[in-house]
Each structure stands twice: as structure tokens, then as C-alpha cells.
Amino acid sequence: MWGMASQRSRRTKVQRGVVATLSSGALRVRVDAGLDPDTKKRHRLTEIIPSDTPDEDAEADKARIRLVNEVHERRNPKARATVDQLLKRHLGDFGGAWSTEHNYRNLWANHVSPFIGTVKVGELDADILDSLYAELRRCRDHCTGPFTQHRTDHQHECDRRCGPHRCKPLGVSAIRQIHWLLSGAYRRAVRCKWVTTSPIDDAEPPPTPPMPQPPTTAEAARILNEAATSDLDWATLIWLTMTTGARRHELCALRWTDLEVDGEYAVLSITRGISKDADGQWAELGTKTHQQRRVTLDAETAQVLAEHQDRCRYRVAKIGLELAADAFVFSAEPDYGRFLTPGSVTQRYSRMAERLGVETTIHKLRHYSATELIKAGADINTVAGRRGHGGGGTTTLKVYTAFVSEADQRAAGQLQTRMPERDWTHADPVERAKTDPHAPYERIAAAIRTQVLSGALPDGAQVPTVKDLAKEQGASAGTVNRALALLRDWGLVREGGRGRRAIVVRPQQDWFEQAAAEDDAGTPAEAASPSGAIPLDLRLLYLGEEVRRLDANADRTDVEQLNRLLTGAARRYAGGDVAFGDYELEVRRGDSSELVTVFTAL
Structure with missing residues (x-):
């Protein structure tokens, strides 16, 4: 027994780690740390002690002990991976x-x-x-210094987009x-x-901005009205973003089957979003937080969607189809069979905001919805539920908020009182382009219209070729073709036949247009009005439903005048080729709204 104990006490303890002298005189300390889990090779911790270090042997021993302790405490990296x-x-x-x-x-x-x-x-x-x-x-x-920043890495001719790097x-x-x-x-x-x-x-990443920066109510009104002057469908999408706070990819995925009308209110089910799938293709997938929610809409928003659906039905009917029950609410296709992509929505909104001089993004419209609801006193949990936030903090908020109809309806009503006034019910982008053109093709069409009305392009003359117009206006052929299509909508040009240029059609000024022109020049309008003209309340009916109202001084017995009023109003409402047989003009007295007659096109 004593012999065995004595033998154990005399056993030499193995030192872990190796200290070797390099050719430079420095000392290399190396400690084995086991196998690299990635490469399956031996992993060794290494530290170099320079040769000019005072008492380098002692420093090398300290380094060896430190590395051994790291291995024992498992604080050392087990891999050499980058x-x-x-x-x-x-x-x-x-x-x-x-x-x-x-x-x-x-x-x-x-x-x-x-x-x-x-x-x-x-x-x-x-x-x-x-x-x-x-x-x-x-x-x-x-960057490491000044340089010229080009718009592309490929060969190109520099323009205003190329310049000094900032x-x-x-x-x-x-x-x-x-x-x-x-x-x-x-x-x-x-x-x-x-x-x-x-x-x-x-490490600390930069903090998130402390305050959201939604557009002001005045800026929101400018954005809405600007959208309405160019495209009512686009204005509807902006309005829905502001009232629901939905994300852009959720709005792009909306179908008419997601809208449920319940009395005064309507309920919108948001269950999908447009995102790219595993193959990099746009597809209908889940929402960002993978949660479904139901958002109650106020009466005004429900009316906006109803008007939008009527426009969709009318456009689809013009191509001989019927709007599908599950058609997309927003689409660039004639039959509304394909969704918009989120990127296109962002780009269009950014260009519009830049044109207005408003520094904002479409994502900040979500902030607008939330901040206006909070200002109106809406419950925070209800606001979070309407916006689709996944981090509500409680099971009730995450699961049941979308179905708390009473609080959601109260929030919808509060938001309606704080929305900017909607002044685009009867906006007509085709008519607006005559006097307030925005897009390049609208400016080209307005310039040609001026030439036609002034007589520079006489009735029956051939319109210049697309190539000549493109060169003259500095535009592409596609832009010129869109301008010619707009002129056809205005009734100022007609097709010249296959392979022939379009023909100018100079419209005859109606008596009431002449009166307006003379009135602007200082001549009393009444002097130009025909005998028998009285104020009339005119209502344009499409397939029996009222689609537009207008007031005019006209002779209720003059068939030619009424025919011009009907065809002009129908053309302004529908644009392009119009089936006048589908329209009627309800003529009422302006002072009493008494029905005089219902006129159909000749």
C-alpha cells in the first residue's frame, strides 16, 4: 500500500501546451483545443511572444496557462472558419x-x-x-476619395444621372x-x-427613428387629389392605404371576395400578400406576420370601393367580358385577372410625391393611419390589430383583435372624421388633360389639340407621322402613340385606314361653348344663347343607372342640342369608343327638378 502511494506521488504531471523557439528568436505558444467541427482537423490555439519581450520565458508560460484555461472553460473558438x-x-x-x-x-x-x-x-x-x-x-x-459616379457599369453615354460622387x-x-x-x-x-x-x-446597432413621420393632413389631401386627377383607381388605392393602414403587398393581393358588406359598414379580410416565392417569381403568399385580420371600413371608404367596382365592371364590359367575382381589386390588366406588383406601386407613389414636392413614402401612409387613429382616441390594441402588427404582447391581441367588431367599428368611425376631404368624385383624367396635362403624352396631345382648335391643323388634314412627331417632341414612339389615342378619345382625330395616317377632325363649337368664350371676352353670355334656352338639370344614365350630372342652359325642344349634350357627356365619361345606345339623358328643369323628358342618342 505504502509503496503504491509513493509511486503515485513521484509520477510527473504532464504539461499541456508547447513552447517552441522560432528562427526569428520569438517564442510560439501552442495549445491543442480538440477537433475543428467543420474541417474535422486538429484545432490548436497559437500565440507568438516577440523576441524583444522582457522576460519572454515567463510571458510565454503565462500565455500557455491562459490558453489552457480557455480550453478548460470552453471559451476558445472551436473552428478556424471566417x-x-x-x-x-x-x-x-x-x-x-x-x-x-x-x-x-x-x-x-x-x-x-x-x-x-x-x-x-x-x-x-x-x-x-x-x-x-x-x-x-x-x-x-x-468611397476612399472623390470619383465620378456613373448611372450604370455598362458602356453608356453620360447624362445628368452621372456626376461627382456624394x-x-x-x-x-x-x-x-x-x-x-x-x-x-x-x-x-x-x-x-x-x-x-x-x-x-x-455591439449596438443604430436605434430606430423615435418618431414616425406621416404626411400632414394638408399633404395627404394634395396627394389624394393629385392621384385622382390622373387615375381614380390609383386614388382608390391611396385612400385605402390611408384608411386601413394595410401594407402595399397586402393591397396588391386584395380580391373582391375579400370585401364583405355588412349594413352601413364593410369588412375587409386581409389574408394574403404579393411576394416572391422560392423560385423568385411573384406569387400570392402569406402576410408579413403570417396572420390574418379583418378590418372594418367606414361608410366613406365603402362608397369609394363601390364606385371603384362600378368602374371595373364598366371597363370589363367594354371588352365583352364580365368582372369575375374573385377578380383583383387593383390590376393593370383589362380583365383584372392579375395583381399589381408592390415595386410598381412604390415607384409610382414616389414619382407622384416628388412631383408634388412632398418628402414621403407609401409606407408612411401606414403611419398616417395609426397616428390619426391615436389622435382620435382609439385604443392602442385596436390600432395594432388594424395595422397587422404581430408583437401585440398578449394572446387576445394576437388572436382575437381582428374579430372585436365593436371596437373596430368605433375606430373606423373615428378615422373617417380625421380623413382629408375627398374632392375627386367626378374627376375625369381624360378631360383634365385638355387644360392641365401632367404626363408627356398628355402634353403632346394638348399641343396638337391647340393646333387643331386654332386652325393650324385644318379639318381633314393628315396628322404628322409618329416618327416625325417623336422627333419634333423629343419623345419615344410609344409616347406619341399614347398621345394619338388620347386625341381619338377627345374626338379630334380618326383613323385614316390601314397603312394611312390619322385624319384631323375639327369639332364644331356648341352654342354654349361659344357663349362661354364670349363671356370670357366680355360679351354677355345671354346674348349668344338661343331663344328658348332655360336652365336644365341633366343626368346621364348608363344602362339605366345614373353615372353623371351636369347643368346647362339649353332648349329642351332642340333635339340637336340634346343629342350633342348626350354624346359629349357619354364620351367624357367613358372615353374612347362609346356605345351611345347604352346611354340616356334625363332632362329636368333646373329650377324645380321636374322631369321634362328622357332623351336617347340619334
């Missing part, structure tokens, strides 16, 4: 949406890999991350997304035992 290798593995097994993965890969390639891609996963720390975030806030292009910081949202990308990747690294702790927890 940040690029970690992100490649992390995104290779990513289970999120295609658009999220695509965005992460772009951020990795453009902003992460150039700076920290070659850094070992175990060497990344909070100081390196803070330096990365500071660089991203300086310049999103990571530093622009990367957005706060993008930097925060980089932080969450690295955070998720390092959580995976900890699970795989590549590292024992994540350095991302010690």
Missing part, C-alpha cells in the same frame, strides 16, 4: 422568406464581406462591429438588418460549438 464561411452556411440553411434571404445576401455581398468577410469567427468583437457600423453610416458606397449613409433600417443577420449567424455558430459566446450581444 465570417464569410459562417454566413454562407447560415444562409444556405435559411428558412425565411425568399425576399428576406435575397435581401440578406445583398447586404452580405455589398457591406459585410468587403470589411469583415475574412475575419475569423472567434476574432470578431464588438469594437470591430462598431467600426463597421460607423463606416456604413459614413458612405453606403464605401457620400450618402446607408439607411438605419439596412444597418439594423445587417446586425440581425450577424446575430442569427452567430447563434448558429454557438449551437454548432464554433464559438462559445456571441460578440453581437455586446
Whole structure:
């Protein structure tokens, strides 16, 4: 017994770690840390002690002990992988949406890999991350000096879009997304035992902006009315965004089957969104938070949608079809059979806001809806439910908010009182373009209209060729063709036959147009009015339903006058080729609304 104990006490303890002298005189300390879980090779921790270090032997022994303790406490990195290798593995097994993965890969390639891609996963720390975030806030292009920034990397002729580079910081949202990308990747690294702790927890991404910046009520009214002057369908989409706070991809996915009319109110079910699928193709997928919700609409919004549905039915009927029950609410197709893409909505809204000089985005309309509801005293949980926020904090909010109809109806009524006045019920973009053209094709059409009315282009003359007009106006052939189509809607040109140019049709001025012109010139309008003219209340009927009202001084017994009024009103309402047999003109006295007659086209 004593002999065995004595033998154990004399056993020499094995020292872990090796200190070797290099040819330069420096000391290399190396400690074995086991197998690399990625490469399955031996992983060794190494530290170099320079030759000019005072008492280098003692320093080398301290380094060896420190590395051994790291191995014992499992604080050492188990892999030699770089940040690029970690992100490649992390995104290779990513289970999120295609658009999220695509965005992460772009951020990795453009902003992460150039700076920290070659850094070992175990060497990344909070100081390196803070330096990365500071660089991203300086310049999103990571410039090192002045240079000319071109609009494309391909061969091109420089224009106003090419010029000296101006530093622009990367957005706060993008930097925060980089932080969450690295955070998720390092959580995976900890699970795989590549590292024992994540350095991302010690770094601080830039905070989110403290206050939303929705447009003011005056700006919202300008945006709505500008949209209405160009396209009532577009104005309807803007209105619905402001009242429901729905996301753009949710609005693009709306079908008429999602709208349920319940008495005074209507209920909109938001269950889908337009996003890219695993193949990178646009498709109907789930919402951002993968939750369904029902939003109660106020009476005004329900009326806006009813008017929009009537317009859709009319357009589809013009091509000989019937609007499908599950047709998309917003579409660029004649039969409303395909959805709009979210990107096209954003681009169109941005161009409109820039034209108005309003600094806003379509996403901020969601802020407008929320802030106006809160100002009106709506419950916070109800606001969160209408906006589709997934982080409500309670099971009741997450699951049942969409079905709390009483609170939702109260919120809808509160929002209606704070919405800007809608002044676009009878807006007609075809008529508006005559005096207030916005788009390039409208300006070209208005210029040709002026030439026709002034006599510069006489009745029966041939319109210049598309090629000549494109060269004269500095526009594309497509823009000129759209201008000619608008002129046909105005009744100022007609087709000249196959292979022939369009023919000018100079309209005869109606007696009431002459009276207006003379009145503007200083001549009393009554002097030009025909005998028997009285104020009339005229109502245009399409297939028996009233679609427009107008007032005029006319002779109720003059068939020619009534025919011109009917055809002109129908053409302004429908545009393009009009089936006048589907229209009637209800003629009433202006002073008493007494029905005089119902006139049909000759």
C-alpha cells in the first residue's frame, strides 16, 4: 500500500501546451483545443511572444496557462472558419422568406464581406462591429476619395444621372438588418460549438427613428387629389392605404371576395400578400406576420370601393367580358385577372410625391393611419390589430383583435372624421388633360389639340407621322402613340385606314361653348344663347343607372342640342369608343327638378 502511494506521488504531471523557439528568436505558444467541427482537423490555439519581450520565458508560460484555461472553460473558438464561411452556411440553411434571404445576401455581398468577410469567427468583437457600423453610416458606397459616379457599369453615354460622387449613409433600417443577420449567424455558430459566446450581444446597432413621420393632413389631401386627377383607381388605392393602414403587398393581393358588406359598414379580410416565392417569381403568399385580420371600413371608404367596382365592371364590359367575382381589386390588366406588383406601386407613389414636392413614402401612409387613429382616441390594441402588427404582447391581441367588431367599428368611425376631404368624385383624367396635362403624352396631345382648335391643323388634314412627331417632341414612339389615342378619345382625330395616317377632325363649337368664350371676352353670355334656352338639370344614365350630372342652359325642344349634350357627356365619361345606345339623358328643369323628358342618342 505504502509503496503504491509513493509511486503515485513521484509520477510527473504532464504539461499541456508547447513552447517552441522560432528562427526569428520569438517564442510560439501552442495549445491543442480538440477537433475543428467543420474541417474535422486538429484545432490548436497559437500565440507568438516577440523576441524583444522582457522576460519572454515567463510571458510565454503565462500565455500557455491562459490558453489552457480557455480550453478548460470552453471559451476558445472551436473552428478556424471566417465570417464569410459562417454566413454562407447560415444562409444556405435559411428558412425565411425568399425576399428576406435575397435581401440578406445583398447586404452580405455589398457591406459585410468587403470589411469583415475574412475575419475569423472567434476574432470578431464588438469594437470591430462598431467600426463597421460607423463606416456604413459614413458612405453606403464605401468611397476612399472623390470619383465620378456613373448611372450604370455598362458602356453608356453620360447624362445628368452621372456626376461627382456624394457620400450618402446607408439607411438605419439596412444597418439594423445587417446586425440581425450577424446575430442569427452567430447563434448558429454557438449551437454548432464554433464559438462559445456571441460578440453581437455586446455591439449596438443604430436605434430606430423615435418618431414616425406621416404626411400632414394638408399633404395627404394634395396627394389624394393629385392621384385622382390622373387615375381614380390609383386614388382608390391611396385612400385605402390611408384608411386601413394595410401594407402595399397586402393591397396588391386584395380580391373582391375579400370585401364583405355588412349594413352601413364593410369588412375587409386581409389574408394574403404579393411576394416572391422560392423560385423568385411573384406569387400570392402569406402576410408579413403570417396572420390574418379583418378590418372594418367606414361608410366613406365603402362608397369609394363601390364606385371603384362600378368602374371595373364598366371597363370589363367594354371588352365583352364580365368582372369575375374573385377578380383583383387593383390590376393593370383589362380583365383584372392579375395583381399589381408592390415595386410598381412604390415607384409610382414616389414619382407622384416628388412631383408634388412632398418628402414621403407609401409606407408612411401606414403611419398616417395609426397616428390619426391615436389622435382620435382609439385604443392602442385596436390600432395594432388594424395595422397587422404581430408583437401585440398578449394572446387576445394576437388572436382575437381582428374579430372585436365593436371596437373596430368605433375606430373606423373615428378615422373617417380625421380623413382629408375627398374632392375627386367626378374627376375625369381624360378631360383634365385638355387644360392641365401632367404626363408627356398628355402634353403632346394638348399641343396638337391647340393646333387643331386654332386652325393650324385644318379639318381633314393628315396628322404628322409618329416618327416625325417623336422627333419634333423629343419623345419615344410609344409616347406619341399614347398621345394619338388620347386625341381619338377627345374626338379630334380618326383613323385614316390601314397603312394611312390619322385624319384631323375639327369639332364644331356648341352654342354654349361659344357663349362661354364670349363671356370670357366680355360679351354677355345671354346674348349668344338661343331663344328658348332655360336652365336644365341633366343626368346621364348608363344602362339605366345614373353615372353623371351636369347643368346647362339649353332648349329642351332642340333635339340637336340634346343629342350633342348626350354624346359629349357619354364620351367624357367613358372615353374612347362609346356605345351611345347604352346611354340616356334625363332632362329636368333646373329650377324645380321636374322631369321634362328622357332623351336617347340619334
